[in-house]
Amino acid sequence: MHIADGVLPLSVSLATSALSVAAVAVSLRRLNQDELPKIAVVTASFFVASLIHLPLGTTSVHLLLPGLVGALLGPAAAFVSITIGLVLQSILFQFGGLTALGANGVIMGIPAILCALLFRSLAAAPWCSITLAGAVAGGLGTVLAAVFLAALLATGGEAFWGVARIALIAHLPVILIEALVSGASLGFIARVKPEMLHSAARFGSRHG
Amino acid sequence: MPLWICPARLPGPSPLLVTLLLTTTLLLLPGSLTADDTLPLSNPCQEQGRLLEQQAALGRELRAIKRELAALRAEQSGPGVDDIITGIGFILALFGTAALVRSRRPQAGPERRSGGGA
Numbered sequence: 001m002h003i004a005d006g007v008l009p010l011s012v013s014l015a016t017s018a019l020s021v022a023a024v025a026v027s028l029r030r031l032n033q034d035e036l037p038k039i040a041v042v043t044a045s046f047f048v049a050s051l052i053h054l055p056l057g058t059t060s061v062h063l064l065l066p067g068l069v070g071a072l073l074g075p076a077a078a079f080v081s082i083t084i085g086l087v088l089q090s091i092l093f094q095f096g097g098l099t100a101l102g103a104n105g106v107i108m109g110i111p112a113i114l115c116a117l118l119f120r121s122l123a124a125a126p127w128c129s130i131t132l133a134g135a136v137a138g139g140l141g142t143v144l145a146a147v148f149l150a151a152l153l154a155t156g157g158e159a160f161w162g163v164a165r166i167a168l169i170a171h172l173p174v175i176l177i178e179a180l181v182s183g184a185s186l187g188f189i190a191r192v193k194p195e196m197l198h199s200a201a202r203f204g205s206r207h208g
Numbered sequence: 209m210p211l212w213i214c215p216a217r218l219p220g221p222s223p224l225l226v227t228l229l230l231t232t233t234l235l236l237l238p239g240s241l242t243a244d245d246t247l248p249l250s251n252p253c254q255e256q257g258r259l260l261e262q263q264a265a266l267g268r269e270l271r272a273i274k275r276e277l278a279a280l281r282a283e284q285s286g287p288g289v290d291d292i293i294t295g296i297g298f299i300l301a302l303f304g305t306a307a308l309v310r311s312r313r314p315q316a317g318p319e320r321r322s323g324g325g326a
Contacts (some may be wrong), residue, residue, distance in 0.1 A: 016217060033306075033307075033310045034305045035308065036306050036307045036310065037303065039303060040299055040300055040302070040303030040304070041301045043303070044295075044296045044299045044300065047296065047299060048292060048295070050310050051287060051292065084302065085299075088295040088298055088299065089295075092287060092291040092294060092295050093287040093290075093291060094285075094287075145293065
């Protein structure tokens, strides 16, 4: 889910860029530096996941994984990871554009942060398994990304509900697959390497 | 048609008579205004046919080349293995540098000071 160059009005581009820069700064300041290798691996996965295309009629959609990134990295590191992935995607894959980078960072990064918070509170709840929490976070990440996309496009004069509906319908298979992928991977990680979820889940994270 | 111009220039007999005369002469002359008239044209026709055929063959080849070009372009427009490896390498290098910077920093300072390098 990317916005291309020149779609958004200049003011919105500037505002989202400023927001993204601020969020990256906060993210860099707050991330746990012991987790740099983990962040690197998750960022690389996010970067590559966009190449997994699902054919959908004449068009195709690709995996986004903001939910999984948020759930794995926690709210502090999620935004910087997403931004680095987006920068490289726009340079190497021609996804989105450099001037729309701020907007795309908001579209993908803020859902990642929200999913991280959601995953953390769900995983801390005794009634909720890690797999279920991961599935909910993974699915919701894409839903939120579609909603943010629609909201930003609405500033350019599009009708919010129209865009949101199209984006959500087009990404319905992605939402399902991401929920499955995120749930399965997080459940698997919780079984074989639970310490990897320390910063993200209930195991006493250092940062809010 | 020169037939209509010539009589007007001629002095003397009426143009109609001259016209009739000329027409009969032309009709009687061998190889003029008869079915034989198509014979000399048949060679250019063959030539034209040959050219058209050649053109069609060239068109076919050109279409094939265009198809190939489009396929090549479609293949090139998508990100290749190079791009993917470049990106992953870039990410790992970025975080590796950040980790290096961090590891060189004296441990006495608070860990939460701004993230290194990235």
